[in-house]
Amino acid sequence: MWYFAWILGVLLAVSLGIINALWLETTACLDDEECGSID
Amino acid sequence: MIIDYEILKLIWWLFVGVLLIGFAITDGFDMGAGVLLPWGGKNDEERRVIINAVAPHWDGNQVWFITAGGAIFAAWPATYAAAFSGFYVAMLLVLFALFFRPVGFDYRSKIEDPRWRNMWDWGLFIGGFVPALVFGVAFGNLLQGVPFQYDEYLRPWYTGSFFELLNPFALLTGVVSLSMLTMHGAVYLHTRTTGVIKERMKKATTFFGGLLVVSFAAAGLWIFAGFDGFHIVSMPATDSLPNPTAKTVEIVSGAWLQNYQSYPLTIVAPVLAFIGVAGAIFFTIRDRGGLAFISSSLSIVGVIMTAGVSMFPFVMPSSTHPSHSLTLWDASSSHLTLTVMFWATVIFLPIVIGYTLWCYRSLWAKVTIEDIKAKSHELY
Amino acid sequence: MFPTEEVIELSRWQFASTALYHFLFVPLTLGMTWILVIMESLYVMTNKQVYKDMVKFWGKLFGINFALGVTTGLTMEFEFGTNWAYYSHYVGDVFGAPLAIEGLMAFFLESTFVGLFFFGWDKLSKKQHLMVTFLMALGTNLSALWILIANGWMQNPVGSDFNPMTMRMEMQSFADVILNPVAQVKFIHTVAAGYVAGSMFVLGISAYYILKGRDLGFARRSFAIAAGFGLASILSVIVLGDESGYEVGDVQKTKLAAIEAEWETEKAPAAFTVIGFPDQEAEETHAAIKIPYAMGIIATRSFDEEVPGLKDLLENHERRIRRGMIAAGYLDKIRAGTATEFEKESFENAKEDLGYGFLLRRYTDDIPNATEEMIQKATKDSIPQVAPLFWTFRIMVAVGFTLLFIFAASFYYTAKRVVHKKRWLLKLALYGIPLPWVAIELGWFVAEFGRQPWAIGEVLPTYMAASNLTVGQLWFSMAGFLGFYTLLLVIEMYLMFKFGRQGPSSLHTGRYHFEQGSDDSSAGGGEPVLARPVESDRI
Numbered sequence: 013m014w015y016f017a018w019i020l021g022v023l024l025a026v027s028l029g030i031i032n033a034l035w036l037e038t039t040a041c042l043d044d045e046e047c048g049s050i051d
Numbered sequence: 052m053i054i055d056y057e058i059l060k061l062i063w064w065l066f067v068g069v070l071l072i073g074f075a076i077t078d079g080f081d082m083g084a085g086v087l088l089p090w091g092g093k094n095d096e097e098r099r100v101i102i103n104a105v106a107p108h109w110d111g112n113q114v115w116f117i118t119a120g121g122a123i124f125a126a127w128p129a130t131y132a133a134a135f136s137g138f139y140v141a142m143l144l145v146l147f148a149l150f151f152r153p154v155g156f157d158y159r160s161k162i163e164d165p166r167w168r169n170m171w172d173w174g175l176f177i178g179g180f181v182p183a184l185v186f187g188v189a190f191g192n193l194l195q196g197v198p199f200q201y202d203e204y205l206r207p208w209y210t211g212s213f214f215e216l217l218n219p220f221a222l223l224t225g226v227v228s229l230s231m232l233t234m235h236g237a238v239y240l241h242t243r244t245t246g247v248i249k250e251r252m253k254k255a256t257t258f259f260g261g262l263l264v265v266s267f268a269a270a271g272l273w274i275f276a277g278f279d280g281f282h283i284v285s286m287p288a289t290d291s292l293p294n295p296t297a298k299t300v301e302i303v304s305g306a307w308l309q310n311y312q313s314y315p316l317t318i319v320a321p322v323l324a325f326i327g328v329a330g331a332i333f334f335t336i337r338d339r340g341g342l343a344f345i346s347s348s349l350s351i352v353g354v355i356m357t358a359g360v361s362m363f364p365f366v367m368p369s370s371t372h373p374s375h376s377l378t379l380w381d382a383s384s385s386h387l388t389l390t391v392m393f394w395a396t397v398i399f400l401p402i403v404i405g406y407t408l409w410c411y412r413s414l415w416a417k418v419t420i421e422d423i424k425a426k427s428h429e430l431y
Numbered sequence: 432m433f434p435t436e437e438v439i440e441l442s443r444w445q446f447a448s449t450a451l452y453h454f455l456f457v458p459l460t461l462g463m464t465w466i467l468v469i470m471e472s473l474y475v476m477t478n479k480q481v482y483k484d485m486v487k488f489w490g491k492l493f494g495i496n497f498a499l500g501v502t503t504g505l506t507m508e509f510e511f512g513t514n515w516a517y518y519s520h521y522v523g524d525v526f527g528a529p530l531a532i533e534g535l536m537a538f539f540l541e542s543t544f545v546g547l548f549f550f551g552w553d554k555l556s557k558k559q560h561l562m563v564t565f566l567m568a569l570g571t572n573l574s575a576l577w578i579l580i581a582n583g584w585m586q587n588p589v590g591s592d593f594n595p596m597t598m599r600m601e602m603q604s605f606a607d608v609i610l611n612p613v614a615q616v617k618f619i620h621t622v623a624a625g626y627v628a629g630s631m632f633v634l635g636i637s638a639y640y641i642l643k644g645r646d647l648g649f650a651r652r653s654f655a656i657a658a659g660f661g662l663a664s665i666l667s668v669i670v671l672g673d674e675s676g677y678e679v680g681d682v683q684k685t686k687l688a689a690i691e692a693e694w695e696t697e698k699a700p701a702a703f704t705v706i707g708f709p710d711q712e713a714e715e716t717h718a719a720i721k722i723p724y725a726m727g728i729i730a731t732r733s734f735d736e737e738v739p740g741l742k743d744l745l746e747n748h749e750r751r752i753r754r755g756m757i758a759a760g761y762l763d764k765i766r767a768g769t770a771t772e773f774e775k776e777s778f779e780n781a782k783e784d785l786g787y788g789f790l791l792r793r794y795t796d797d798i799p800n801a802t803e804e805m806i807q808k809a810t811k812d813s814i815p816q817v818a819p820l821f822w823t824f825r826i827m828v829a830v831g832f833t834l835l836f837i838f839a840a841s842f843y844y845t846a847k848r849v850v851h852k853k854r855w856l857l858k859l860a861l862y863g864i865p866l867p868w869v870a871i872e873l874g875w876f877v878a879e880f881g882r883q884p885w886a887i888g889e890v891l892p893t894y895m896a897a898s899n900l901t902v903g904q905l906w907f908s909m910a911g912f913l914g915f916y917t918l919l920l921v922i923e924m925y926l927m928f929k930f931g932r933q934g935p936s937s938l939h940t941g942r943y944h945f946e947q948g949s950d951d952s953s954a955g956g957g958e959p960v961l962a963r964p965v966e967s968d969r970i
Contacts, residue, residue, distance in 0.1 A: 013610075013615075014615035014616055014618070014619050014671075015576075015615060015618070017619060017671070018618065018619050018622070021619070021623070021663070021667050022465065022572075024663055025465070025626060025659075025660050025663035025664055025667075026465055026468060026469055026472075026660065028659040028660060028662065028663045029465075029466070029469040029656045029657070029659040029660035029663075030469055030472055030473060030476075030656075030659075031659065032655045032656065032658060032659030032842070032845060032846070033469070033473055033652055033655045033656045033659070034473070034476075034477075035655070035846065036651065036652060036655045036845060036848065037477065037652070039848065106546070106549075106550065107546035107547065107549065107550040107551075108546055109546075110501065110542040110543075110545055110546055111539065111542045111543035111545075111546055113501075113542065114534060114538045114539045114542045114543075117505070117508055117534050117538060118531065118534030118535055118538070118539070120508050120509075120512075120534075121508065121527065121530045121531035121532075121533065121534040121535075122531045122534070124511065124512065124519065124523055124526075124527035124530055124531060125523065125524075125527030125528045125530065125531040126527070126531075128519055128520055128522075128523020128524055128527055128599070129520055129523075131511075131512045131519050131523060131527070132512055132516040132517065132518075132519035132520040132523065132898075133516065133520075134512070135509065135511075135512025135513045135516065135519070136512060136513055136514070136516035136898035136899070136900065139513050139898070139900060139904050139908075140904060140907060142509055142512075142513050143509075143513065143907070143908050143911060146505060146506060146509050147911050147915060149502075149505055150502050150505070150915055150919070152502075153497075153498040153499070153501040153502045154498050154499065154502055154919060154922070154923075156498070157494055157495065157497070157498035158495070158498065158922065158926060161495075161926055161930075162926075162929075203763075203766050203767070204598055204766070205520060205597075205598040205599075206433075206516075206517050206520070206899065207516055207517075207520065207899070208899045209899070292594070292596045292597050293597055294596065294597065384523070384524045384527070384601075384602075385524050385594075385597075385601040385602060387601070387602045387603070387605070388524050388525070388527075388528055388601070388602045391528055391602070391605045392528055392531060392532075395528075395531070395532050395535055395536070396535065399532075399535040399536050399539075400535065403535065403539045403540075403543075406540070406543055406544075407539075407543055410543050410544070410546060410547050413547060413551060413554050413555060414546070414547065414550055414551060414554055428937075428938070428939045429552075430550075
């Protein structure tokens with residue numbers, strides 16, 4: 013059933029997007045001049 | 052559960068009616084708001100009040116129209132095919148007019164130039180005015196019969212022209228639907244706005260309510276005074292395979308009144324239309340917004356039911372080949388498709404109504420000029 | 432009465448151009464809604480204002496696109512009835528159902544919640560709003576599901592049967608229509624392509640801000656999200672390309688053979704032609720460069736199944752046309768009410784080829800007595816033009832692999848946190864924004880042009896499907912579409928560029944590039960926007 017594959021695939025793709033952002037969030041200095049100046 | 056084919060055909064006539072009524076009550080008020088926009092709002096901020104009173108909802112409302120179209124395609128494919136291709140130019144005019152709405156709502160306030168905004172205001176006016184008028188004109192033509200016929204492979208063939216659609220009776224029914232939806236829009240805006248706009252909407256409700264009463268009564272009298280209707284002389288059993296060319300139909304003066312004689316209870320439909328208008332005007336003047344909206348909605352139910360009851364069981368009579376007319380018995384889909392669509396509707400329509408109401412409740416508040424000023428960059 | 436060739440040609444042009452145009456906006460909606468879900472989930476998880484600003488800013492661009500998606504989608508619903516009336520009559524019993532259910536189940540969901548998405552920020556809790564965004568995304572995707580079930584049925588009409596008494600296809604099994612293998616692979620392939628479009632859009636515009644050195648925190652986060660979501664999506668587009676749907680049904684097989692310009696049936700597993708010059712008249716491909724075994728493995732997922740070539744398919748079509756003539760003869764008798772029981776039964780046995788008989792309708796009114804010459808012409812018509820399919824497919828695949836490279840590199844360098852130093856990649860991402868659209872439109876062309884000469888595969892030729900309209904009516908509508916669509920596209924692109932350039936400053940929060948330094952220099956409005964905070968939950 014490809015329809016199930018879609019449900020899993022969307023979950024996976026959304027998770028990859030979230031994880032990639034969280035990875036950036038926890039380990040990087042996000043602004044070139046000073047960290048977190050925007051938040 | 053298996054439901055009889057005959058019953059299903061009848062249920063689908065009701066469902067199409069429900070979807071059309073749903074469309075007129077929901078999308079109707081934002082089309083009405085579009086018609087009222089250039090006069091209801093005298094400056095940019097006032098117009099934005101009107102636009103933002105319908106902005107969160109117009110898109111969901113429009114789906115009633117799309118779903119009604121889709122349901123006619125699925126349940127009455129022959130009608131969908133004959134009506135859309137027959138009314139080709141009129142349908143495209145409606146479509147082009149509808150183009151103005153999504154972009155008008157979304158793009159209008161994204162740029163500050165007054166000429167830009169004024170242009171889209173008129174776009175929204177067209178997007179309300181043209182469909183509201185043409186739907187009525189279309190119903191007027193259905194009541195008179197449409198010049199079309201079938202060949203041996205059931206290929207529909209329209210033999211009239213666009214300008215034939217614009218005959219006096221059809222224009223009168225056009226005024227009926229235009230005034231009905233504009234009144235409904237005014238009633239809605241009256242409950243959602245304050246101050247000067249609210250006052251203007253009160254006047255608009257009275258004016259368009261009055262126009263609706265006059266035009267609806269005039270159309271009724273016209274039909275009463277010897278209007279040619281259609282009458283089935285003989286037809287195959289109601290649960291047989293749909294074949295739109297197997298019956299005999301005659302054109303009889305006053306045939307559209309037969310159902311009211313046979314089933315006197317159906318007189319409720321036109322009566323409801325008049326009572327609804329009276330209620331809408333009465334409650335608007337008394338500032339009872341909720342009751343006014345319900346009354347106005349009931350008048351819409353009454354008007355649409357009147358058209359349905361008058362023509363029953365016809366949905367699209369043919370003026371040139373009356374025996375090729377489409378009725379709910381011979382224009383419908385197969386038993387299985389009607390069953391599938393029945394369950395889809397029974398399951399999903401209540402869900403739709405549920406979250407639509409939740410959406411209205413979440414966003415229900417009067418829209419004021421102060422709101423517009425405060426959230427100038429967020430609102431439409 | 433039958434429409435002229437010119438009416439049919441114009442109807443096809445109109446439908447193709449309005450569908451291609453509609454499909455400029457749909458993929459972005461499909462992808463952007465999930466990206467908004469990602470951003471808003473991050474907002475709920477981390478409670479950082481920047482993620483909320485991202486939802487609002489990208490949501491603004493999404494809204495500009497969405498408006499045109501809705502506008503042009505209306506056209507599609509009208510056009511089946513206005514321009515393809517006989518199609519609607521002939522298959523509405525099956526085809527109408529998924530369209531109507533799309534409205535009930537998906538489009539209502541999407542359109543109701545899109546209103547709450549834009550206007551519900553102050554009225555809903557954070558989690559409620561996230562749920563609204565999710566339901567909006569779900570609605571758009573379910574919408575695509577039902578449309579592709581309908582479209583999959585056109586390619587491979589399962590779960591239905593022709594009824595001579597009602598002169599139409601009637602549904603036999605709704606489950607078969609939903610579970611149609613062509614519809615399933617088509618759905619995944621199409622929505623995943625939409626996710627790629629959405630990702631590329633966010634990736635490219637974020638790259639622009641990074642290149643300009645503006646709003647870096649905002650841009651790098653957006654870039655990372657797009658890179659992650661996009662990489663997963665482009666992989667599924669390529670790995671789950673819809674080749675596996677080409678095994679079922681004659682139309683799909685013919686399309687596959689045409690895409691590959693495979694004239695002769697090769698021994699399994701067949702070779703894949705990388706490049707060559709297909710010649711329809713000579714029925715061969717000049718200067719072909721082939722990779723052995725590749726196509727057989729891709730298309731059949733096996734080593735021993737044959738992929739039939741066009742010449743064998745044509746031979747088979749000719750046989751079916753001849754049987755279709757017999758079926759058409761019985762049908763005429765049934766319609767006239769003069770058929771005997773034996774003839775009715777014979778029709779039931781021959782009716783699977785009735786559609787092939789209808790291919791002759793283009794040349795004669797009297798299908799049962801068509802001449803040999805007409806049969807040969809109809810046979811030639813029974814496969815699509817090979818060269819356009821061959822080329823568009825290859826360009827689509829090449830673009831797909833380019834996108835894979837962009838997303839893989841973007842993902843790799845965001846993971847290494849050095850993407851802002853890779854200016855070549857940022858430029859590639861920015862100027863690569865149109866690429867998904869190129870691939871998507873070409874993919875649409877391959878699927879639908881490759882279906883020709885059929886409107887409904889093996890059932891109803893496109894030639895017979897059109898409405899009985901006049902050339903004048905068609906020119907009226909074509910002129911209207913051309914005028915409106917050109918105007919709308921210009922306006923849409925103008926707004927996209929305007930807000931794309933402004934970036935998150937267009938939210939007038941005071942937190943972003945164009946509003947910093949001097950307060951009254953904001954682009955667009957020019958009024959002092961920082962007079963008082965608009966956001967209730969500023970952090």
